[in-house]
Amino acid sequence: MKKNRIMFAVLIPVILGYGIYLWRTVSIIQKKGTEDIRKYQEMAIANVKQNLKNNVDIAYAMIESNHNNSLYETPAGKTYFENFYGPRLENIIVLVEVILKSKAKQVDDGKLSLEKAQEQAKVEIKQLRYDNGRGYIWINDTGKPYPKMIMHPTLPSLDGKILDDPSFNTALGGKKNLFVAFVEVCENKGEGYINYYWPKPLPDGLTHDKPKLSYVILFEEWNWIIGTGVYIDDAIEDGKTKSIYDLKQMRYGVNRVGYFWINDTTKPTPKMIMHPTKPELDGTILDDEKYNTTLGKYTDVQKGQNLFEAFAEVCETQGSGYVDYEWPKPTGNELTKPQPKMSYVKLYEPLDWIVGSGAYIDDIENEIKKREKAIKKQTMSLIEELAISVIIIILTMVILYFVLKKYLPNQK
Template identity: 45%
Template sequence: MKMGKIIISYIVISVILIVSYTIYGARKTSDEVLAKYKQEEIYNIKQNLKNFVDVAYSTIDSNYKNSMDKSYLEQHYGYRLKNIIDVAETILKSKAEDVKNGKLSIVEAQAKAIEAIQKIRYDDGRGYIWINDVSLPYPKMIMHPTIPSLNGQIMDDPKYNCAMGQKKNIFVAFVEVTQKQRGGFVDYLWPRATQNGLTTDVPKLSYVRHFPAWNWIIGTDFYINDAILDGMEKSKEELRQMRYDNGIGFFWINNTDESFPQFYMYPIAASIENLVLAGGNLDKLGTVIKSFINICKQKGSGYIEYTWDKPTLKGTIKNVPKLSYVKLYEPLGWIIGTGVYLDDIDKAIARERKFFYQQIKQLILNLLLSSIVFFFFISILHYVMGHSFLKPVKDTPTAIQKTEQTEQTEQTEQQQQDVISVNDSIKLAKEISKIILAEQTKLLAFTIALQTNQTNLTDEEVEKLAAQVSQALADVDAKIFTK
């Protein structure tokens, strides 16, 4: 009987300890899973932001490189140059026809042609046409509309040895190209006036064409820097139109000067583009841009966390956490960036926490109900076992007179009844223990599911996992009740 009390006490204490520890473990594990979930979500957001900016970066890089690629320039700008030369060639052909028809002498015709061509302008007056001959070793300038001092000069100055990336004389290159296919492109360096009045050599691309009747070469060109500017404007417009996350996510471009922080392109507020963001309400935005500039100068790219007002359909939410990724495009001195608000993560975590706690609460309720029933039947078991083993045997005269064989028979039957009564009680307690073990292991199974991020398990999967978890407890249970 004393052993029975010890066993029952052990079971009760074990149940209490298992329930308490499992509840504590489940809640702790759910908090750890949620913390891990937040870390993973932020990591995924960072990767997405980086990928988005990389796409924008590639767009800018492609436009910039195209603006300096001869083949691209010939394809996208060459037709304009050809059309302009077509106009000049039409004039030459007309004057040459006048000579052929005897209307003009060749000298008069060439003079009239030069006069007409030197007046041609395009691109807001920046574009023009020149004429040189095909003399070798160095051609002679016949007419240059913007530098008339070159007219009649032999173009052999070493400063002209800057064509085709080979230190070839520009005008010799014109002759060689037109001898091969009558017309073609030549790239080289040519002086250009700067804002402070000085000149500097910058890349140019020319289209030249041979006019066989007079052995002239007519040509026009444009500064490749203009193509770079076109590429920059193209990049701004392309990024301005780029969106992600159902049209919410956008890109911006800011400068790299901390003293004068400004946006070169900011699609949701174009009015602040190219403004120095300092003073009044702009100070906060300027401070954020300075943080972009700092991290790009240090690392070339990086993430910045800060708070910003979030516009919604119901109004503006103040000081919402935000995460941005920025990357420096060094050739242009541009910083490309994009960002997202992080409050959606907190909302998602709140939903997950509510779901976890609801699951744990339901399992706890089932476990408590099963424990109450279990403790009730343990009490009955204790009562039955006590009366079975302590039942007194009455000493009556009739019993004394029984034969020794009869007494032994009755004692044997009584013992068998006692054993049956105890065994029935044990079986009942054993069935109840299985119920409590099942509920305990469901909670343990849910805890394991949390630890492996398998919070979407079906009821059947939870039952299966619970059966696996309960095997060890079942073995202990079997040992207790088979003794």
């Protein structure tokens, strides 16, 4: 009995000691592993967020630049208009000058009277159109104090009239009669640009006055001023078209798989403006239930929300922000099942555009699972090692017990 008590007195503390050691060691491993995973996750997500923000900021700056260039009232816009639209307008006027010079030569050669040549020139120029019918050419003279309209293709009621109506005081910020401004710039330089307001032709008629920039030039032989212009709201549409085209081509990142999309702020559900990898979405309202895939794991969005509505809400409250969700991942020419993804979106308020870009974070998720598996494996390995050690100790104690029992005298 004494031998039994001795054996248990030794064995029980050893087993308890190993148990306490095992518990503390496993706790330390798990705590350290969990902390390492947390730090890795935070760092990895922070890197993804920063990269997305950097790229979207570049796209945003490009949209802003294109839009500002389309606004004539800004210094950048004025320069851009004259550099970008100027050559187009000047080339059109060159074609008109060819007609006028041809008619003038026929007058000089005695083939046409001046009256007949001018009438033919007006008819031919009146038919000229460009920019889907919105672009046209008019002619006024250099009369003073106010010029007279020679030919206007969209407002023929003005032909032959002195252009002194106060409604024409829309040039240079509404301070000057626009036709007087045409005469003055041609007298000073022979040609030039004037900004003003003028009705815009549409398929179903004329709109109210719209901001316009026109190029005018003096045809000295007949003292005619010929001009043509671009409507500034058309320029804004041109700027939007350019931004959409530019963004559609832009790629970044490994294997150039990073891209940008644009959706609007329509409520309750936004509309897609441009998606480079899914062009079939362009122009559609994004209310399909398959888009209810927000995760809310790394951001403050509600889980299971329509991701495009989440983009709009983030932009409405913060101007920009992050949304995590699931989206099919391209692999070669195919798409996988939806994978975790993080996107950064930013509102460009002048156009009500939300520009965004995303990055798949399934590799982060996979790395976390891999690390969790490694911690579990390490824990199980430790438990196995300690279990084997305890078994060996118990077996050793049992053997010693029987040895002592056999060779030592019995004591009661």
